[in-house]
Amino acid sequence: MxxxxxxxxxxxxxxxxxxxxxxxxxxxxxxxxxxxxxxxxxxxxxxxxxxxxxxxxxxxxxxxxxxxxxxxxxxxxxxxxxxxxxxxxxxxxxxxxxxxxxxxxxxxxxxxxxxxxxxxxxxxxxxxxxxxxxxxxxxxxxxxxxxxxxxxxxxxLLDALDLFPVWRRRLIKDFNRKISLEQDIEHLTVATGSAHNEYQGVLAALAGSDRKAALALVTDLMSIAGATNVGGRSVSEIADRFLEQSTLKGGGLPREKRESIKxxxxxxxxxxxxxxxxxxxxxxxxxxxxxxxxxxxxxxxxxxxxxxxxxxxxxxxxxxxxxxxxxxxxxxxxxxxxxxxxxxxxxxxxxxxxxxxxxxxxxxxxxxxxxxxxxxxxxxxxxxxxxxx
CATH class of the missing domain: 3.30.930.10 (Bira Bifunctional Protein; Domain 2)
Incomplete structure (x- = not known):
């Protein structure tokens, strides 16, 4: 004591x-x-x-x-x-x-x-x-x-804009932690569908998935590899990153939604x-x-x-x-x-x-x-x- x-x-x-x-x-x-x-x-x-x-x-x-x-x-x-x-x-x-x-x-x-x-x-x-x-x-x-x-x-506001869940989570997390929302908004506005990514297969598998499904997939992949984290990132952080990238492949944040947030x-x-x-x-x-x-x-x-x-x-x-x-x-x-x-x-x-x-x-x-x-x-x-x- x-x-x-x-x-x-x-x-x-x-x-x-x-x-x-x-x-x-x-x-x-x-x-x-x-x-x-x-x-x-x-x-x-x-x-x-x-x-x-x-x-x-x-x-x-x-x-x-x-x-x-x-x-x-x-x-x-x-x-x-x-x-x-x-x-x-x-x-x-x-x-x-x-x-x-x-x-x-x-x-x-x-x-x-x-x-x-x-x-x-x-x-x-x-x-x-x-x-x-x-x-x-x-x-x-x-x-x-x-x-x-x-x-x-x-x-x-984010609910009314009907954003993808991964976008909503990222924006509210950065809002709460006072990280630059403007950078986030600009990043989410850029479509990345044509960009090359070495994890194209994983991203394709996650397309349209929710966070629970993404977490399950990444957990299984890392279990097979015998790893619990990569580069200091936890399983949930890696799942969120993959889910974000798979969402961005479908196109960026529409201009009118970006302007409403700003x-x-x-x-x-x-x-x-x-x-x-x-x-x-x-x-x-x-x-x-x-x-x-x-x-x-x-x-x-x-x-x-x-x-x-x-x-x-x-x-x-x-x-x-x-x-x-x-x-x-x-x-x-x-x-x-x-x-x-x-x-x-x-x-x-x-x-x-x-x-x-x-x-x-x-x-x-x-x-x-x-x-x-x-x-x-x-x-x-x-x-x-x-x-x-």
Missing amino acids: IETAAPRATGSAAWAEALLLSFSEAGYVRAEPAILQPAEPFLDLSGEDIRKSLYLTTDASGEELCLRPDLTIPVARDYLASGRAGQAAGFCYLGPVFRYRGGAPSEFLQAGIESFGRQDRAAADAEMLALGLEATAAFELSDVEIRTGDVALFNA RFLAISGDPDDALAQLRTLAADARLDISAAIDQFESRIGFMAARGIDTAKTRFSTSFGRGLDYYTGFEFELHDKGNGVEPLVAGGRYDGLMTQLGSIAPIPAVGFSVWIETLTRVGRKPGRPSGSAP
């Missing part, structure tokens, strides 16, 4: 405890998940790239474990293992997390909130943003930049302006994305009802937090004097619960508070402006 020192009564830990008390008063129960966690969920949901940032070990049974790099997944796992799984429940937390960050300390405090099981998604989204703003206000930060996005809108990704501004642009795009391109747009509009209304000045909120259709498990609303709060590091960040991740083993989908939304950043740029709660630190 790993022991950690209790937070000191002074400094950032004391400020964070005051913040946690405000979360508890808002109705969120304190969660205290174990520090040592199975590594598999973090690797599966964030990709193998996160491995270099984790502190890993292996138990006697061979299971790979890690010091928790964040608290969202541990809190979600504990909720699913409890008797309240599937019911509406809200949790707050404060504790150390462990992640290699170059020259920065690898152990740091993280606070936050996770809300599970609420069906009123738009209202829950707005509540998370409002509570995140309260966290910055507790450190006397009033000039905060609010950046928001909604990956559900991008998913709805036009969508250029939409930004305050939420009301973005809403109008989205409805215009949907009408012009005859795209059925009304359900996602209606949810976006409902969220704007709940944000206003929470006292959030939506005119000072920046929304962008291309905004994403760089994590695969977000499925809807995403946001970051930044100090206007330091726009790189977020003070508070979070969003909706409805798909995470089934990925962690839930039989039925469970709505989920939450955010994390970066205590060290708030401590550096803000003020101690309750300390008058201008007083000595």
Whole structure:
């Protein structure tokens, strides 16, 4: 068992405890998940790239474990293992997390909130943003930049465009991981049917197949060859690459679909302006994305009802937090004097619960508070402006 020192009564830990008390008063129960966690969920949901940032070990049974790099997944796992799984429940937390960050300390405090099981998604989204703003206000930060996005809108657009599944997977993966979508779009626009490829036979066999069939074929071929990976790529990565190439042999992304995606990704501004642009795009391109747009509009209304000045909120259709498990609303709060590091960040991740083993989908939304950043740029709660630190 790993022991950690209790937070000191002074400094950032004391400020964070005051913040946690405000979360508890808002109705969120304190969660205290174990520090040592199975590594598999973090690797599966964030990709193998996160491995270099984790502190890993292996138990006697061979299971790979890690010091928790964040608290969202541990809190979600504990909720699913409890008797309240599937019911509406809200949790707050404060504790150390462990992640290699170059020259920065690898152990740091993280606070936050996770809300599970609420069906009123738009209202829950707005509540998370409002509570995140309260966290910055507790450190006397009033000039905060609010950046928001909604990956559900991008998913709805891709569905309405009726893209090949391999194209859709690639675009949404790159959207989530902030990889250049423009390069992807240009690549998918170029027809490759006449190009020579040494794997023509494999590509022909995969033509028109789905991902499951592609994975089965590549698994069989690699099993025959006695290999588990090639050039560092896993079986699933190789299958996806072959499926992509077989799809591209049939022709590139049609021009009108490419233009719709580009036009969508250029939409930004305050939420009301973005809403109008989205409805215009949907009408012009005859795209059925009304359900996602209606949810976006409902969220704007709940944000206003929470006292959030939506005119000072920046929304962008291309905004994403760089994590695969977000499925809807995403946001970051930044100090206007330091726009790189977020003070508070979070969003909706409805798909995470089934990925962690839930039989039925469970709505989920939450955010994390970066205590060290708030401590550096803000003020101690309750300390008058201008007083000595």
